[in-house]
Amino acid sequence: MTATRVETLPFTLIDIAVCTFRRPALEQTLRSLAAIEVPENCSVRIIIADNDGVPSASDLVDALRSELPFAIDYVHCPAANISIARNACLDHSRGELVAFIDDDEIAAPEWLVRLTERMSETGADVVLGPVQATYATPAPQWMRRADIHSTRPVWVGGEIKTGYTCNVLMRLTSAALAGRRFSLSLGKTGGEDTEFFTLAKQAGARIEFAAEAWVFEPVTAGRATFGWLAKRRYRMGQTHGRLIAGRAQGARRIVQVGLAGAKFVVCAAASAITVFSPSRSNSYRLRAVLHAGVISGLAGVREIEQYGLAEVQSR
Template identity: 60%
Template sequence: MTKPTTEMTRDVRVDIAVCTFRRAELAETLRSLAAIAVPDGTAIRIIVADNDVQPSAAPLVDALRPGVPFEIDYVHCPAGNISIARNACLDNATGHYLAFVDDDETVSRDWLLRLLETAVATGAEAVLGPVRAGYDLSAPSWMRRGDFHSTRPVWVGGEIVTGYTCNVLLDRNHPALVGRRFNLALGRTGGEDTEFFTHMHKAGGRLAYASDALVYEIVPENRASFQWLAKRRFRSGQTHGRLLAQAAAGGGRAVGIVRAAAKSGYCAIASLLFVVSPVVRSRYALRAIMHAGVVSGLLGVRELEQYGASEVAAR
């Protein structure tokens, strides 16, 4: 088996968590995990956390078991709340490391190797990898050119201060992660991962980036629209605004509202100025919507739901 360039000096156990909710694409996710390269001395176990009311993913997982060279632990954790599923993965993990990928993604062959290399080299509590979006020809040309669905970390002042669960490796033994769980109140809206990693970072946890730990996601037709992106950006802004509100003291919230509103207005005007350039126009428009979401979050408006019944309705 392939060894990473940074040598693993001891036996390592890695759990790979996949939270699922009525997605047939889970089959391709598991097939891609079955083909990953694993360093010598590393044991792999896959945790599938089924968030449906009924254990609907169980037959698919059982059918795929013979073709997967790793143990698969199927966990039924109802229902319709992604935080319940993510916490079930944390509760059932036994390895030194726990990786998360989504049930509509496929991983590259060297994905885990690259995450482990970076974890060993940096000692970071969490290592993020990129998610590269794939579009079919039915997606708008501006969307394909601008690559609006790919996921990468954002640096603030030269460091990563929050993260995501669609491609991440956690070192479970670090104090900033011990006992940490995803917020159940955000399990239907999303943003639970942003909050998780923001609080981890504030507790002294570090986030690193493995740029070649690639994960791929095909964008389905119902997500290849400006409306879907706008809803996603607004909800992301709401989460950011709520976190800002939690940290604000005195007049800090009012200052935050004014600042976010000004940014939203600036981006809205910029989107109009670039009306002849669909990619640039859409970027500014989506940023305007995101900052409007920050205002909403600072004002305490409840975040939009995107999991459970809302997720089913969107498919």
């Protein structure tokens, strides 16, 4: 198979990092990467970081090597801590740029080109792309209508303050990113990417968005439930609250707890008012859960674990 080349940034090597943990969908992810367009004057290498206790993805990766137009660097980095896998990708990277994509996502052919074009246009250190959820038949109609599983950045005051690893391109030579690693203490709870990009932003990293750099994420039956979404939103709130707590002490923290509490009440009330519109009502309920998590994080409650065997069962 021959990769298509499109003129864009003059970088020499781009590493595409994929962290995996017992996920058969990795095959579809790698096959989609085989078909991506490559920026002119660039070469691409793929890093697979297997986070299982045993090298369970090794046979699949070896079977696909001959079908991919890119070299694959397989790294076994146990166990069940996503930060270990993410850091392994950074440690094994040899390129100026590293792109992360999840092991259950499908990259559009122009994905990498769109990310690099945006980085070239803006001089950004980090470029995020959109993740579009694709729903199977069992997903409730309200969930499809709200498109609740899709991922986009959040702008605050016209700026993106943090990011995510499910669709991102990073310039590792940036002063704000050089040597930065994901927190091992958050490797089982999640939120390690939120913290990583929040701290990078505070260190001066510029974060931009490439609206056409699409990846697609199938929503499995285990994730197409309100309970799964609520648990995830609560943990996201905990991470946000903990990051705020690091900058707000004493009376300032109390103010933040009060603000999160007020948002919780407003969202809970909005959920009740919109009860006859399930997509709106459930969206407000999830926002209320998020703010409850913020209060928990501000109070220093330990974040719930989401990675490992329990996460595998939800796939």
